[in-house]
Amino acid sequence: MARTPADLVGARPDPPFEITFDGRRVTALPGQTVAAALWGAGILAWRTTRDGGRPRGAFCGIGQCYDCLATVNGEPNRRACLVPARPGDAITTQEGHGHDHLAV
Amino acid sequence: MPTRKPSDVIVVGAGVVGAACAYYAALAGLSVTVVDRGPVAGGTTGAGEGNLLVSDKEPGPELELALLATTLWRELADLLPPQVEYEAKGGLVVASGESGMRALREFAARQEKAGVTAQEVPGDRLHDLEPHLAPGLAGGFLYPQDAQVMPAHAAARLLRAGGDRIRLHLGEEVTALLTGPGGEIRGVRTTAGDLHAPHVVNAAGTWGGTLAELAGVHLPVLPRRGFVLVTEPLPRVVRHKVYAADYVADVASGSAALQTSAVVEGTPAGPVLIGASRERVGFDRTLSTEVLRRLAAGATALFPVLGTVRAIRTYLGFRPYLPDHLPAIGPDPRAPGLLHACGHEGAGIGLAPVTGLVVAACLTGAEPPLDIHPFRPDRFPAPESTPAP
Numbered sequence: 001m002a003r004t005p006a007d008l009v010g011a012r013p014d015p016p017f018e019i020t021f022d023g024r025r026v027t028a029l030p031g032q033t034v035a036a037a038l039w040g041a042g043i044l045a046w047r048t049t050r051d052g053g054r055p056r057g058a059f060c061g062i063g064q065c066y067d068c069l070a071t072v073n074g075e076p077n078r079r080a081c082l083v084p085a086r087p088g089d090a091i092t093t094q095e096g097h098g099h100d101h102l103a104v
Numbered sequence: 105m106p107t108r109k110p111s112d113v114i115v116v117g118a119g120v121v122g123a124a125c126a127y128y129a130a131l132a133g134l135s136v137t138v139v140d141r142g143p144v145a146g147g148t149t150g151a152g153e154g155n156l157l158v159s160d161k162e163p164g165p166e167l168e169l170a171l172l173a174t175t176l177w178r179e180l181a182d183l184l185p186p187q188v189e190y191e192a193k194g195g196l197v198v199a200s201g202e203s204g205m206r207a208l209r210e211f212a213a214r215q216e217k218a219g220v221t222a223q224e225v226p227g228d229r230l231h232d233l234e235p236h237l238a239p240g241l242a243g244g245f246l247y248p249q250d251a252q253v254m255p256a257h258a259a260a261r262l263l264r265a266g267g268d269r270i271r272l273h274l275g276e277e278v279t280a281l282l283t284g285p286g287g288e289i290r291g292v293r294t295t296a297g298d299l300h301a302p303h304v305v306n307a308a309g310t311w312g313g314t315l316a317e318l319a320g321v322h323l324p325v326l327p328r329r330g331f332v333l334v335t336e337p338l339p340r341v342v343r344h345k346v347y348a349a350d351y352v353a354d355v356a357s358g359s360a361a362l363q364t365s366a367v368v369e370g371t372p373a374g375p376v377l378i379g380a381s382r383e384r385v386g387f388d389r390t391l392s393t394e395v396l397r398r399l400a401a402g403a404t405a406l407f408p409v410l411g412t413v414r415a416i417r418t419y420l421g422f423r424p425y426l427p428d429h430l431p432a433i434g435p436d437p438r439a440p441g442l443l444h445a446c447g448h449e450g451a452g453i454g455l456a457p458v459t460g461l462v463v464a465a466c467l468t469g470a471e472p473p474l475d476i477h478p479f480r481p482d483r484f485p486a487p488e489s490t491p492a493p
């Protein structure tokens with residue numbers, strides 16, 4: 001089994017919990033960001049671009065590039081690399097700007 | 105390397121007005137050198153919303169310019185690439201109460217006599233046009249001739265559309281005007297050397313007064329500051345250019361004090377642009393949270409949905425304001441060879457093509473497309489301290 005950052009630093013985190021990504025169950029550890037939890041589950045993309053619908057996920061990982069925007073518990077445009085995962089969080093793939101429902 | 109060989113005309117200013125002057129002059133067969141101390145659209149052009157409006161103009165010389173400009177923009181929209189984002193979206197002016205509605209009705213009736221199309225929209229039909237508008241408005245007027253462009257692209261694409269006849273000298277500031285023995289214009293001196301031409305067009309926008317001073321003539325262009333608030337990218341939530349009835353009064357006012365009125369419009373790129381503020385504070389670039397607060401309050405009062413989205417940035421610009429709210433367009437009899445094309449206040453994007461057409465006509469000796477007497481640049485008396493030329 002591959003070594004994880006938690007193994008490398010000898011971390012002993014509190015028990016894991018579950019969040020969901022587009023309805024699929026994902027295990028997260030306390031202190032992990034949403035992006036880290038999704039990456040840990042092998043999920044690399046959780047948004048599509050406004051033009052062309054291309055996939056996007058974490059890029060800079062430090063809150064600067066805004067590429068990792070996701071819809072978290074119904075709120076669009078959250079930076080997944082900064083938002084801590086909480087038990088029961090529902091992450092959904094964000095289509096473009098995340099405001100399609102406002103279109104007239 | 106840009107060539108420094110003589111051209112038929114030098115245009116000072118690479119904003120949209122300078123670009124339009126260069127484009128129409130090139131179209132008339134002239135060789136044009138465009139000089140700007142900054143980049144293309146680096147001044148007021150890049151700090152606006154791209155309004156092509158007839159709705160906010162009283163019957164009179166400026167409205168005549170605007171009506172002709174409306175036709176020219178439609179032609180340009182077919183010719184320029186889609187990046188200029190020309191949208192014949194129409195303007196919608198709304199009134200909150202019956203007294204405002206009466207004022208709009210009276211204003212629109214006078215405009216219609218001058219050739220403007222204006223359709224009254226009763227309060228209960230406003231939401232057919234703008235589903236996100238706040239409830240309870242008394243009504244409004246729809247102005248189908250109002251349109252919008254992306255101003256920076258419009259300037260850049262006009263310059264490119266002029267082809268080989270237009271040469272660009274960016275990052276070069278004009279420091280003096282060159283004159284011959286009879287005082288006639290011979291060209292300009294810039295920070296990079298001399299440029300020669302028998303005609304110089306002052307398209308320096310808000311800085312046009314300073315350029316006029318270099319030519320020894322008085323043209324009192326003053327800055328009138330405005331902020332624009334920009335939302336995060338959204339789908340189309342606002343279909344028209346929508347503004348509150350008091351905007352028209354603010355545009356026409358000469359007050360130096362801060363005025364704000366709600367002006368809201370979407371863009372093809374997604375962000376909604378929120379204006380409009382007017383204040384005369386010189387070239388002060390300090391961010392004013394009070395202005396931004398008022399802009400946000402005005403916009404969310406008109407479109408409550410905007411209260412649920414983020415504003416992500418703001419920008420400001422300086423409208424080139426002349427005391428009688430009319431631009432200066434045409435030859436300056438005080439300085440043979442000098443023409444002006446500046447002082448358009450908040451209407452420069454809209455009025456750019458007609459200004460360019462007039463300037464090109466003046467340069468080639470053709471008949472201007474309309475009476476330019478109201479825009480003569482020598483109409484302002486020189487202050488007492490400066491001896492009249």
